[in-house]
Amino acid sequence: MRRTTVKLIILCVLLGYVLCPFRLLAQSPFEVKARTDTDRIRIGEQLKLELTADLDLNSMPGASLKVVFPNLPDSFAHWEVVDRTGLDTLGQTNGEKHFKQTLTLTSFDSGHWEIPPLKFEVYSTRTDGSYDSMFTQPIGIDVGTVTVDTTKAFKPIKSVRTVDWAWLDYWPYMAAGAGLVIVLFALWWFLLRKRKKKEPAPEPVSLEPVYDRTIRLLKELDTEKVWQQGNVKEYYSRLTDILRTYFEEQFGIAALEQTTAELLQNIKPVTILNQQRDKLRSLLSLADLAKFAKLQPSPEEHVDSMHKAMEIVEWTKPAARPAEGQGLPAPANGSGNHTKQ
């Protein structure tokens, strides 16, 4: 009996020595844990793995520690990391500091798989940079397949499911379409406005008969005393232009674009005008000399030119009146003055 008691004491002492490290570990200021929300999932199903680390700062007053959580790859030993949260510092209570990170894992292999021990590291930033490391306990997880009832017949493939049409599903496209229509309309309107601006405004239509206007313009030229002021060239330019405009508007002869010789040739079909041909030739020839050869006609010739112009217009008056009555085109502008200097 005594021998048995001694053996028990020796055994207890030995056990004490053997268990001593665990005792010391239990008293470590750094504690890590890995915990899952389930120990069984179906294939492809996700589980949450919560990693926590607790630091007891009371045991190391004045120490500044840094915890490094395990850096899991995206795929490891039958497991896939679907998501991982950032490291969460839960705060400090009674001299303890808590850290937490949650990972979402899944597995696509059926069987019993183990999440291996995960390594945490703690650095002391105020010391020489030495660190301590700890591992979590491994966690076994059963990954089961979907049970198939083989006694039942195969089910047919399901047809394409139609989704109900809803306005809300298409509103971005509708908004884009409406925007495009608005932009195109604005562009069209802008171009239309620009083109309208470019188009010259229609010239005001004078209601004054061609004959009356020509006589008025000749009288105005006479009363302005242009040649008396030394502007002989201007005088003859205006005089011939008034006459040419009159022929153009009254008799349809493109007189403004014709030379003297052409004009004299082209008035031949207009009998009433042709009867004044000599007078017209004399007037236009003198005007050409004044305009292009700096000829200075005598004052009598200036007066005579005006009289001739008046006489030609007066002579053609009988032809002019009926023509106006027949609605010949009205003059392009009120003045009819095409002076070219």
Add this chain to the structure above:
Amino acid sequence: MENTSQDIRQLNEKIHQASAFVDLLNIELGKVIVGQRYMVERLLIGLLAQGHVLLEGVPGLAKTLSIKSLSSAINAKFSRIQFTPDLLPADVVGTMIYNQQKNEFVVRRGPIFANFILADEINRAPAKVQSALLEAMQEKQVTIGDTTFKLEEPFLVLATQNPIEQEGTYTLPEAQVDRFMLKVVIGYPTKEEERHIIRQNLNPDGMTAINPVINPADIVEARKLVRQVYMDEKIERYILDIVFATRHPEDYKLQKLKPLISYGGSPRASISLAWAAKSYAFMKRRGYVIPEDVRSICFDVMRHRVGLTYEAEAENVTSENILSEILNAVEVP
């Protein structure tokens, strides 16, 4: 210096006297050339305005006879060069040949050393020969070896083109055609004129000889007077309006011409038009230019300077059609 009315009157009288030779020339040329007054008149315009003339017409229209007769009437030297595909520039301007007796190279002058040159069928020779001639036309000088020779004044080139045969020809580029002051298109004589031509050619006494009526020096003097012919500012503006209407027809209410014109007249067109108008006025024995002068020579000065688009060619629109439209739209001063 501004011309006064007195200056112009004096100039007019001077030109009236000095231009009397034009009538003499016309009479003398009329002895052998039946009809073709238009062509002869244009040749004289080119001669007086120091320009060259490109003649377009079918063979047998007295082109050679006209210029030969003109040179005889002016007592000037005449050369005819038949342009062929194997012609070389040296055949036109001349070359250096080795003289064995003297043991040295001597210059042999080409046919270009004359007062009147007839470059017959200019589009048959390759570009290098054409450019040799055109360079001489422009510079009025040629270089053979190391020596540059001035060409004698008056110097007039009359080049001809046959419009009906285009195969195997080298069309003159636009830039080179522009160097010709006038492009004259000549047509067939009238029936009556052709009857005279037959009689004249079958005359047992042979063709009438042309007598010289003036000297080349008179032409040089006449050119100086042509330069003095008064051109009013209004006429200058009229010329510019015509040339600018070929470039920007839309500015002259001729929008319909815009797609038909690929390029309009160059500044050389304006210069040529002014020069030719002055020459025409001189020939009409006037010391000043009137719009008729401009219109009379406008087609000949401008027809080769207005480029047509494919659209115009497809619609058979000619440069003459375009110029007619322009002249009918631009107001005469």
